[in-house]
Amino acid sequence: MGHLQELGMRQGWTYETIVSTFSHEVPHAAPIGVWTEQFNELHMEIYDSSHTLRNILDTGHFVANFPPDVALIHAALFHSAQLTFEPAHEIASPLLCGSSAAVELVLRQASPLPGRTRITGMAVHVHTREDIRLLNRAEGLLLESLIITTRLPHLDNTAARGTLAENYRVIRKVAPRSHYEEAMADVLRNVDVPS
Ligand SMILES: Cc1cc2nc3c(=O)[nH]c(=O)nc-3n(C[C@H](O)[C@H](O)[C@H](O)COP(=O)(O)O)c2cc1C
Structure with missing residues (x-):
């Protein structure tokens, strides 16, 4: 199953990921910044207009995929047809192929903020490759x-x-x-x- 500690994230630092979800069985992916506090959950703030937020609230399941470089973020934003997915292990979400690590998440809390929603996901499965890359701005x-x-x-x-x-x-x-x-x-x- 793997643990969040294996990713080498620092508490409170924000890392750029691509969050993948299902929208009525169709895989969907968008770049979202995530952070951890206790190494059992990931937090993110998502604008209320976002399809990703709607999908997370609808399904309760999502994956934070850590891209190996910025090129995958570019593809997610402008060339989504190039993205490929496989089934996640523990949840009903698509897992983005080509990530350096990925965390399968179950929605634990959704707290409204002005214009956005703070989402907390419990990590239920962590995928790692040997060369984990974390993107921080x-x-x-x-x-x-x-x-x-x-x-x-x-x-x-x-x-x-x-x-x-x-x-x-x-x-x-x-x-x-x-x-x-x-x-x-x-x-x-x-x-x-x-x-
Ligand atoms: C590197 C990067 C990080 C981003 N982080 C966030 C974020 O933390 N929260 C958010 O709501 N949008 C974030 N965005 C913007 C969303 O990815 C963008 O609005 C996207 O179009 C939302 O897609 P969706 O409506 O299909 O979910 C980020 C964009 C980039 C390029």
């Missing part, structure tokens, strides 16, 4: 921010500083208490952007 955001700092004299100053502040906000959200957060705070100090 903090590293890319820090890298982009470093590039922006080298270009500040040539960019629209207000817009560039706004982007740096926004990148810091997102880094703190997706990788709290990380070295990315520390490094980004240092970047802001160096270019005199309030954090």
Whole structure:
């Protein structure tokens, strides 16, 4: 069955996955960020307009598939006909082929928030491959921010500083208490952007 600990997720960090569900027996997939707190459940916040949310609430079953790279997220958004699925082991949901890991989930809680719903799924089966890849936005955001700092004299100053502040906000959200957060705070100090 496998355990969530095997994935190497850090508590409270958000990882980008592709959530697969059934919509009236038809497989459906959409990128969704997930995090864990106690390593027995995954949490996510899903916009109320989302088909994925409707499918989860209708069926009570869903799978968080961890893509090996961003290309699979691109395919899920723009080339869904290219995606292939197989049956999940413990639940009535499609499992996305080609993931580096996948977690089969049973809906435990759905809590309304403004414009979105916080979903908690209990992990009932964890699939892992040898080369598990976890995608977190903090590293890319820090890298982009470093590039922006080298270009500040040539960019629209207000817009560039706004982007740096926004990148810091997102880094703190997706990788709290990380070295990315520390490094980004240092970047802001160096270019005199309030954090
Ligand atoms: C990397 C990435 C992460 C995303 N994370 C979320 C998320 O956490 N919650 C959400 O509601 N939408 C998220 N989205 C947007 C949904 O994937 C997008 O709205 C999608 O069209 C929903 O599809 P659906 O209506 O078929 O479920 C994300 C998109 C990307 C590209």
